[in-house]
Amino acid sequence: MMLEKIVKNLGILKQEFTKIYDGHSHIQEIIPSSSSESFPIPDVHLEFLHTFAEKNPIYYNSYEQKIAGTLCKVYEGDINEYWLNSIKHGSSCQPFYPTWIFSAYITVLFAKNSNYKELIDIGSGDGRIAFCAKVLNLESISVEIDDVLVNLQNHILTNTKINFNPICADAIDFDYSSLNLSSPIFFIGGLPQMGGDVLATSVIEKISKTNLKKNACIVFAGTHSKRQFATSVAEGGWSTLIGKHGLKVIKTIELPTIWTFDQLSDTPYIYTRFT
Ligand SMILES: C[S@@+](CC[C@H](N)C(=O)[O-])C[C@H]1O[C@@H](n2cnc3c(N)ncnc32)[C@H](O)[C@@H]1O
Numbered sequence: 388m389m390l391e392k393i394v395k396n397l398g399i400l401k402q403e404f405t406k407i408y409d410g411h412s413h414i415q416e417i418i419p420s421s422s423s424e425s426f427p428i429p430d431v432h433l434e435f436l437h438t439f440a441e442k443n444p445i446y447y448n449s450y451e452q453k454i455a456g457t458l459c460k461v462y463e464g465d466i467n468e469y470w471l472n473s474i475k476h477g478s479s480c481q482p483f484y485p486t487w488i489f490s491a492y493i494t495v496l497f498a499k500n501s502n503y504k505e506l507i508d509i510g511s512g513d514g515r516i517a518f519c520a521k522v523l524n525l526e527s528i529s530v531e532i533d534d535v536l537v538n539l540q541n542h543i544l545t546n547t548k549i550n551f552n553p554i555c556a557d558a559i560d561f562d563y564s565s566l567n568l569s570s571p572i573f574f575i576g577g578l579p580q581m582g583g584d585v586l587a588t589s590v591i592e593k594i595s596k597t598n599l600k601k602n603a604c605i606v607f608a609g610t611h612s613k614r615q616f617a618t619s620v621a622e623g624g625w626s627t628l629i630g631k632h633g634l635k636v637i638k639t640i641e642l643p644t645i646w647t648f649d650q651l652s653d654t655p656y657i658y659t660r661f662t
Contacts, residue, residue: 510576
């Protein structure tokens with residue numbers, strides 16, 4: 388219940404931020420400054436999220452602002468250089484576009500509350516989801532194909548002292564059984580029909596051949612945008628793949644991401660299990 392409340396409050400906060408933001412940066416996001424009734428998150432965890440942003444060179448400016456009654460820090464940045472780099476790989480399925488840091492924390496909080504033990508971020512970008520997993524005391528593995536982004540992750544690791552296990556690898560070839568997983572939750576870092584489906588299919592096919600199938604959860608980032616995708620937007624655009632592999636949706640939470648900044652609806656994170 389607490390999670391639902393936080394998700395709802397974050398949706399309101401994001402809409403208000405979109406309305407009042409008057410800067411011109413390429414990307415922008417917010418993190419509450421401290422624990423509050425609307426966002427009852429431990430201050431130590433919030434501090435880690437702020438440190439992640441402060442030590443991350445994609446952000447070049449920050450300032451405090453009260454938004455919808457909550458004091459927040461606004462982070463402004465630019466990912467163009469990383470974005471361009473992430474598309475140069477032959478088997479890159481999806482260019483770098485990050486989830487909001489605070490959204491990453493909330494989506495991992497659900498994994499934590501559901502008692503998953505290991506989080507594997509497939510296509511992890513700057514590693515924010517894996518970072519949040521480590522902050523929440525999960526085993527964390529961060530798989531990213533682009534060496535420049537993995538260097539960025541290692542830079543953040545060194546400067547935050549949070550080791551979220553960056554691995555530079557093609558997620559399609561990666562041997563997940565080598566990780567000795569027991570209750571894993573896999574986050575698929577890509578949207579459907581933009582390459583995310585290629586990433587998801589390869590991971591699902593690998594897991595479904597192993598015992599991990601019983602305990603594993605797969606999380607998809609969906610889209611509500613009908614303009615971009617001609618086919619169904621049911622299950623955030625993932626319904627075909629979910630049906631094909633006999634997955635069952637156990638939860639959907641909608642959270643702000645960099646790419647939904649100026650949209651009315653945010654990104655659905657869809658939690659599924661094998662049936
Ligand atoms: C949309 S970003 C998501 C980043 C992160 N998961 C997040 O939510 O902030 C997708 C990332 O997947 C990476 N990627 C694409 N194809 C990949 C592959 N085959 N193996 C590993 N990573 C891949 C890209 O380089 C990019 O950083």
